[in-house]
Amino acid sequence: MQEVETRYGRLKVVDPANDLISRVLATYGEWGSCETRFVAANLADGAAVADIGAFLGTFGLGVAGLRPLRALCCVEANSSTFPLLHHNIAANKPASLKSAVALAAIIGPAGNLPFEASMAPGNAGSFSLAMAADDNRIAVPVAARHMTLAALRQEHGPFDLIKIDVEGLELAILQDDQEFLDTSDTTLWLECNEVPGSLDLAEFLLDRGFSVYYFAFPATTADNFKKAEPVDFPYGYEAGLWATRSEAPVLDDDLRVAGCILKRVESREDLRLALWATPRWAPASWMGRSHQETVALAAHSLLGENLEDYLVSFVPDGGSRPWSPPLPLVLQQRIDDQQAEIQALDTDLILEREKTSALAEQSTALKANLEASVKEARAQKILLAQEREQAAAYATTITEQLNDLTKEARASKVMLAEERDRAAHAIQSQASQLEQLHAQLHAMQGERERLVTHANNLTAINENLSHEKDALLQERERIVTHVNNLTAINENLSHEKDALLQERERIVTHVNNLTAINENLSYEKDALLQERERIVNHVKNITAINEGLAQENNALLQERDRMAVHVRNITDINESLAQEKNTLLQERDRIIAHVNNLAAINDVLTSEGQALRQEKEQLLIEAAALQRHDANLTHQVLALTSQVAGMYHSTSWRITLPFRLLSRLLRGDFKELKRLYAIKRGS
Structure with missing residues (x-):
């Protein structure tokens, strides 16, 4: 470890050569400064902050340096980096911070969870208790103390802001303290990565009544502490969720200029779209470019072009560049590919609907069989209860009517044996049916997961179609502009044609004048005849040129008509894609509704299966009791018989x-x- 000068003071860090965040602190003197500026700007003076997943303490020290705090509680579960956190907080605590404490503890849900900590090699900031070590992650020692969020609040709270950055365990921690969150006014600042768990976290917060905001910020900026050029993470953004029941957070002008993003989140889909539109990486050469230049560079990259080959070689006949087909052809090819994919998806949807229908029929049949089994089990239970009552009646009268009791005992024994066999057979049959039901339910769950995956794929395709639609609209606008340009060119050619006609009339007038001069000046006849021939040839040439222009004008008119037809075709294709998009959305809604119905049926079958297992256990208990009672009866009859036989001696x-x-x-x-x-x- 070593010490580096940072915006937060002189910090002890992990070896920068072997750790990502430590290297950034050594290079730029800060990490996530936009995050601390945003959080501090939306806190009140004298607030108490809990920093769960504090690592080296940059977040807590950064906020405390910008906003006077009443208390700061930093918690870290990585026992190997906790000494660095403890030193950094103690050595760099701002004078305005009244109380600061560093804890080595695991903050997690109640219970003895198998905490297996790991991190990505070379990035101690990726320490996580939610992922075990594997080929891509190494094991890390953890703190010995385990606390729930409720215990942390009781011991060091209350808190005005709770920040949690624990690489995937955020939702579990909050769910464990759900009762408090349902009524608390505490604001939450939570890490938001590009994983499905972030969507679950946002949905949980919205269900608790929080107002949720998505804030994304560049990891490094140009105005960093050491004024170093930010090239390590070109367009590399971090993000978090701000959940509050008070006023909405604000984004100041400096953060807006730095490229920060603040959006209100009202559903899972809102967050998914916000994450989709957040940059995570771009080539370093794009940094500092204007919006137009960035779009141009992105378009060249999409078309497979590079600066080294750009405008260096051309097709011999002057056509388009060999590595970049004309854009309309590219778009048409993409439209054809999308239509083929849509047809394939329609076929898959038909097959999935058939499978879903078969599963529904199978589920109905299973439910009917289950109800029949329940009725049969109840009948067996009633029959066994009746037999038990009869056996009890026989036991009470055995001493008074020995001979009759003996006969009845034999009959009862036979009947009990038969009933016991029937009950055992019924129980075995029910157990077999239950196993079959469990297997079928497992298959249905797998099918439901496949349906959900297919629905997600349809959603992704729908988004791609939407993007293609936007591209087609842009292409249509470009084509309309091109058609307008062709119309202007056609008008110019028409004006030039009129000018040539006027020139021809002037030449004819000149020829007439020459003819008059020829009549008056006979001595110049030969010269005039030669001049006339030259003029006639010139007129012929002009006529030929005029005819060529007329042909070109007709060709341009035909080209304009073809372009208009192409525009109409693109419009029709766009409308068809919109209709297919709506159809896919409706189909997705139907699939989701059907999946929900299957989930409800699965819950009902599961509860009925549990009830059957309980009845089965009760039947086994009663059968065992009957066997014991039968053995007691037999023993009593033999005892009485032995007693009577003993009377033989007297x-x-x-x-x-x-x-x-x-x-x-x-x-x-x-x-x-x-x-x-x-x-x-x-x-």
Whole structure:
């Protein structure tokens, strides 16, 4: 590590040779100065600020240097860079800052989360707890302390502004403190990168009732602390979301001149379009160019042209440059390609609609099967309850009616066995059906994801068509201008034709004068005849020239007609593209509605599946209870039979004979019964 002079004081930084932001601080003496100027301009004096993801402390020190603060709390989870933050805050705390503290802690949602920190090599500012180490990121040690946002507020708050820059964990932190955010007037300043999670973050803030603003700013500017030329990040912009329930933020003239962007965000789509229109990189040669020059350079780049070849070589017949086809042909080719893509998309949409219809029918059938299974399970449950009541009745009367109870116990045992088998079979069948339902639900979820992806692709194509439409409108304007120029040229040619006709009349008049002179001056006849021949030849040449001009005029008129037809064709194509765009938008809305319906059906099926699993578990519990009750009944019958058989030793043989027979029958011993039957037959 080393120390560098910056706008915020003398800071300790990571080795500039091995770290991006440290190298920028060493070169320009600042990082994101437009960000701190914007935040400070929209804070009140005496505000308290929490800087979560403070890194080296440039944000907190930058704001505190521009606005007198009551308190500044800087939090960093990277244990390897926290000592630098602690030193920078302690050594460079402004006199107007009443209280400053640096914490080494992980700010995250409650619970034991598997915090795996990583960063991109050579960029300690990319430290993230939301991404594990892989081939593109290296593992980084983290702070031992873990705090929620609520705990940070209770210990060091309250805060007027909470800034969170934790590379992807912003939404999870805010969701964990959602109850506070629903009623809080605290302003939030959150990192906004080009990832779908930024759209989710904006939607979450809008749902909480915040007014959300998108602010984008260049990472380096020409008026940096060390007045170095900003060439490391040509047109490199950073961005964030300003969420507030108070007054809208303002953008001063200096920030506007520096190229900063401030937009109100009222939906996910607003933020997506704002991110799309934010520059992230451009060639260094574009820096400092005017708007017109930047557009020209971008057009040359799109057409594959470069300065080294520009106007150096030409086609021999004077046509267009060999590396750049005429723009109308390029546009026509793009229109043809777009139409082919639209036809392919129409085919895909038809197939997707067929798949969606089949899935809907399958879902209906699954729902019907699920309802039938529920009814059957309930019937089995009622039947088992009835059998349980019958078994209880048998148990209460077994001591009074032993013989009847024995017969009923046998019948009950058989019936219970049959019911138990049927219940087990039904449970197995229901379990199999539930597994099939889970598999089908998983397939439906995959299909839903594919539909969402396809809808996103359609949205991207729709945007491309919109851009192509704008380009076609511009091309149409250029063609109209060209047609107007051709019309002016045609008018000029008409005037020249009239002038030639007048010249011809003057020549004819001159010939007539020469003829009169010939009659008066016979001695000059030969000379005049020769002169007349020359004049006649001259008149013929003029006539031929006039005819050529007339042919050229006709050719120009035909060209004008062709251009008018081409303009009409382009207009028709533009209208067709607009209609196809509207059709695609309607189809996208239908697909989104259908996806939402599938999601609702999925939720219903999931809840019904959970209910079935609970009923299955209850049936298993009741079946086990019945088995235990059946075993108790059998044990009681055997005990009573043994007791009665024991009476044999104290009573006569004839009195105890029925009981002995019953006992042996229960044990499966039929020898005594066969012997008595043989004696009876012999007598």
